[in-house]
Amino acid sequence: MSRLSQAVIMLLFGGAIVKATLTDVFLRYVKEGMRPFLLGAGLLLVAAAAMTIWYDLRAGAAAPAAEHDERENDELEHDEHGHGHHEPTVGWLLVLPVLGLLLVAPPALGSYTAGQAGTVTAAASDSDYPSLPPGDPAPISLLDYASRAIFDDGRSITGRTLRLTGFVTPGPDGRPMLARIVLTCCAADGRPIKVGLTGDTVVDAAPDSWIEVVGVYSSLRGKDPVNQADVAFVEVRSWQQISEPKQPYA
Structure with missing residues (x-):
């Protein structure tokens, strides 16, 4: 998984934490006193993800040739070993808990x-x-x-x-x-x-x-x-x- 993809997932995860904290969904998971710590952690994740995306896009625009060479090396490695890497597909599974936080409000323990x-x-x-x-x-x-x-x-x-x-x-x-x-x-x-x-x-x-x-x-x-x-x-x-x-x- 590329650094840009990781940053996008981190941005979604941080945004989900901020949303859950502001809408009281977080009370289904932790005590109310944890609100400021969760909000701070979510904002830090969003800020770190935004900075990573900005840096990656800027670096990509400045060095398209290097990115092309990296893709060629990945293709060569794929040919030499007879298979590709599956990290990108597996890595995107991290989106599932993020979607859970954004779309599903779980019931409290009962x-x-x-x-x-x-x-x-x-x-x-x-x-x-x-x-x-x-x-x-x-x-x-x-x-x-x-x-x-x-x-x-x-x-x-x-x-x-x-x-x-x-x-x-x-x-x-x-x-x-x-x-x-x-x-x-x-x-x-x-x-x-x-x-x-x-x-x-x-x-x-x-x-x-x-x-x-x-x-x-x-x-x-x-x-x-x-x-x-x-x-x-x-x-x-x-x-x-x-x-x-x-x-x-x-």
């Missing part, structure tokens, strides 16, 4: 990933858990709820009505659970945090549906059969289906 991986073990706090924000119901993340429920025995959330958001995933007994994918860096290391649903109110949303649950602390516990980690439960008072949030990962 119930399939949650079913294959064990729940994240909620970390215990080194000090007293802070008070929940004012209001009723109080918004709380699944990871924070699981940590308070398991390591604080629900003391910091008892008596409060809570609002949790996540997608539906089937539990080991077939009943729905609330889940969200937690990222350390990117989607490749994503793991689910799962919270069981209990109470008289039945959640009948389909897997991968995003829902908002209003409920209260439940002392019920479970075990994730994948990694034997403790699973907290919330007693559901009401729920509603919602659109997938802009940032689907925790």
Whole structure:
């Protein structure tokens, strides 16, 4: 593959990264805090590709004879070995991931990933858990709820009505659970945090549906059969289906 072709692919790849960053598609791959680094990397790729293309075109215009000699040498090498080089054809396969970034918006990790991986073990706090924000119901993340429920025995959330958001995933007994994918860096290391649903109110949303649950602390516990980690439960008072949030990962 010629240097000009490599530069064109690099230009497309850098442009795809910039487009994904500006349109929030990048949130399907990495955490939101990575935006400035991705944008900077994409712009650097575009700038490097543009400079390479400009230099190559200028050099090609100045030395057409040298390019002609290079083509003759390539033809001679082809004749001597009885076959040509296939690098140009293979190299253009690099365009496929670029087209994927430009044309396809992949879904966020969901119930399939949650079913294959064990729940994240909620970390215990080194000090007293802070008070929940004012209001009723109080918004709380699944990871924070699981940590308070398991390591604080629900003391910091008892008596409060809570609002949790996540997608539906089937539990080991077939009943729905609330889940969200937690990222350390990117989607490749994503793991689910799962919270069981209990109470008289039945959640009948389909897997991968995003829902908002209003409920209260439940002392019920479970075990994730994948990694034997403790699973907290919330007693559901009401729920509603919602659109997938802009940032689907925790």
